Amino acid sequence: MTSGEFSVDTVEHAASTPEQPQPFAELGMSEDEYQRVRAILGRRPTSSELAIYSVMWSEHCSYKSSRVHLKQFAEKKPPEAPGEQILLVGMGENAGVVDVGDGWAVTFKIESHNHPSYVEPHQGAATGVGGIVRDILTMGARPIAVMDSLRFGRMEADDTARVLPGVVAGIGGYGNCLGLPNIGGEVYFDESYAGNPLVNALCVGVMRADGIKLAKADGPGNKVVLFGARTGGDGIGGASVLASATFEAAGKTKRPSVQVGDPFAEKVLIECCLEIFAADLVVGIQDLGAAGLSCATTELAAAGTGGMEIDLDLAPLRDPTLVPEEILMSESQERMMAVVTPEHLDAFMAVCAKWDVTATVIGTVTAVEPDQAERGGRLRMRWHGQTIVDLPPRTAANEGPVYNRAIERPADQDALVRSDGSSLPRPRTSDELRATLLRLVGSPNLADKSWITDQYDRFVMGNTVLAQPEDSGMVRLDDSTERGVALAVDGNGRYTALDPYVGAQLALAEAYRNVATTGARPLAVTNCLNFGSPEDPAVMWQFSEAVRGLADGCQALGVPVTGGNVSFYNQTGSKAILPTPVIGVLGVIDDVNRRTPQGFRTDGASIYLLGETRDEFGGSEWAHVVHDYLGGSPPAVDLGREKLLAGVLTQASREDLIDCAHDLAEAGLSQALVESCLRLGAGARIILPENVDPFVMLFAESTGRAIVSVPRATETRFTHLCDARGLPFTHIGVVDLLMSSIEFQRLFEVSLRELHDASTSTISQRFE
């Protein structure tokens, strides 16, 4: 679309040319959706209006295939006791906000940027970080930390060498320049993600509880200000095209253009916004993410009490040849839109000038006729004096199509579950067990990730108390308080493929357990649901089961979902990725000094294994690494046990009964012990219970377990606590700082040097 002899499609012209064919299909709209737009407007849409509806009704923006399932999060929200309200802003806003006590509130969310990261790994990942940070900023918060959950194809695959370093450099490059510490995350490899990496970025921000900003247009006569970067041709069609369809379906008109980010522009935008918030200069504010101006204007106008009028000519452009449709669909980064009263406008513009941020009044909030109120009034836009958009904003922002996609349990699901891997040969001798342990320690998913995480700044802002590889990322909220928040993100595609309902709960349980292990009380949940095509009934079965599992799980654990993201169409060709719900749990700790770190540190301390171990290897790392096998059922989930365990861990932390803790996850007890020993270079003497198969004891992935190191002085009080709460525990060994190995008595010994080398060489050797 170029200008030249361009003549814009106006409302007047549209009304008089009802038969004019329109390229709705190329923009990703179905015939039904197009006809519905015509019915809403009472005429054919102008091409600008068509652009708006096409992006706002795309899968990515409207959640049309997922909404019927996602409403369970609200329906099954755990009840809040009066006086214990923690949810200040629930789902539906840019990000959820929770009260963390003492007048502090925290907002957090996780979001995907998968497809752009395959196309252009560096910029795709970078702009993913930029986008989620703006979502947090727009709630009125100062962003204080980021995390990321990454999944790539097999580590040895050629394309992984293209994608992984670019993604890591992009995340580091953008986050470091913003000055946000990267405090944790996860990295997994599986061939299922080979053509479709998963880049899920999380951001957390802090504000005073009375400083929440919402995205609404109130107050007729108030000004609509577009500020931040100038608008260019970035990502045109990205929202409605890339995230709603696979790569191979790209036709001529679908330009897979990836947005290019400028973290410096976002950094000054953050400082500018924070000064604006501190001076209370905005009535409403929204960031421009997917679907850019289309989204910001329709959402601001749809919420709140006013309609909106925009002069699109006034939008500052990077590229003067852009036509209105392109301006409306542009996904240029680092832009925000605010609603400002006329009295505050000068002060607002002065702050922008101080930070050299371009700011332009491009419209006004309008009064709403009573008969238009239900649909949010009208959103009108002019171009060169002619009206090119006149629509009811709620129809675009909130009343998108709602699909009830077909759901069908895959025909081979039963066979998958029945082939439980019980005949897979297991290591039995001491030598075989020792070799298995080393092999797992050095396997890509379990190997040390410092090659990656050393590219991220974890010190900036000076409030990071725990960062990778600790069980959660924990930051002090502010210099002025000892209060902190802890975050963990977890997911497991293989568990979820075996049983989506349980798999989602297992991911939730792991993140919940991680937070509690560090001494924080789990409070709230965010999620990023990465699945294949919603047009595939088998995928929809996985999706619906996972959402049901997650909603039920959150209800059982008493932690509400505050917001999240759905990413569909993750596949290569026609093969969907493993269903991968990634769950983020946020917790609060009253005093960060009391946090529980991971590494063994006290000579002579007793090592206890909390919880129970069963012979469960469905979806396990052992089955994957040693036998390249996926089958059976995932480990049993017991949410009551998780709550119990979490309660003991947080109580023990508060009372200083334990000096470190580490939860058990992939590869079970062996991996947890290795990590706790390597963390500070401490040795340990381990005595496994005699009546249990050592293979099961070492490598099973039973849930609801953690290891703790208990100094002698507090040992009795700790075991009494477990007894009183009914938490099973087993004494399994002793920390020995003089040993430079882990000794599994009567089985084998392995030196810390050997473990360190096996663990740290894998990733660095592959990607250096």
Added chain:
Amino acid sequence: MARVVVDVVLKPEILDPQGQAIVGALGRLGIHGVADVRQGKHFELDVDDSVDDQTVVKLADTLLANPVIENFTIRRD
């Protein structure tokens, strides 16, 4: 308006890790005759008559290049 081009490259004695990375990448592309690569910056300035050669040298020397580690050449189109 005239066009002035300033090209800036790291001095030969300064390690250029990006240039080295490019040599490595060329090798992986199957192109083997390239002995060395130095990466630099190319500036295009649209100037009016008040910007004489002396001024261009000054702006190149003070801003566009860091003379401690970079050399520059100037060309008027």
Added chain:
Amino acid sequence: MTFPGSLDDRDAARAIRIAGGEAVPLWHADPSLHDVDGVVLPGGFSYGDYLRCGAIARFAPVMQSVIAGARDGLPVLGICNGFQVLCESHLLPGALIRNDNRKFVCREQLLRIENNRTRWTSDYDEAQEVIIPIKNGEGGFVADDRTIDELEAEGRVVARYLEGNPNGSYRAIAGICNAEGNVVGLMPHPEHAVEQLTGPSVDGLPFFLSLIGVTA
């Protein structure tokens, strides 16, 4: 000092407070130094590292006062991006280029403080070994042989990397000073090693105590 894009200004202010000093925020566009006893140019990505790190910050209005003050004996500490600004301003010799491994590196680095006679290091012992975080993508200190030999001969290498050179700096130089010892440039971040809770050590605190102790 805050330039657009500065990141560790708040952390530098915190370090000053913990050391018992009064942290005075300075703004790049305000030429006045407000009678401070010392200036810290903090880490970050001033002006997005556009053109070259520190190349644009060097021309900020406040820098004229900083340069004049420094030549007059005002203590100035440039940390990371601040070090880059000092080199671009020619208050210190040499330059900082891209890390030799071409990656951003964040880690807890062992250093040796080799000059404890500067305004910013008097609180250290000679040859004291410390652990201080380093986090940079363009931290390779380079200069011609003559300049480096001069720095070494005059004892103007303030800090040196031990147990691994994280960025390819010539002679593993982590920090240098001017002849008078009032201007110090340092790649590692002492302001991130002032609290046991958030840093690998409190080994960074003496940088700030050196100045604050003297003027108190």
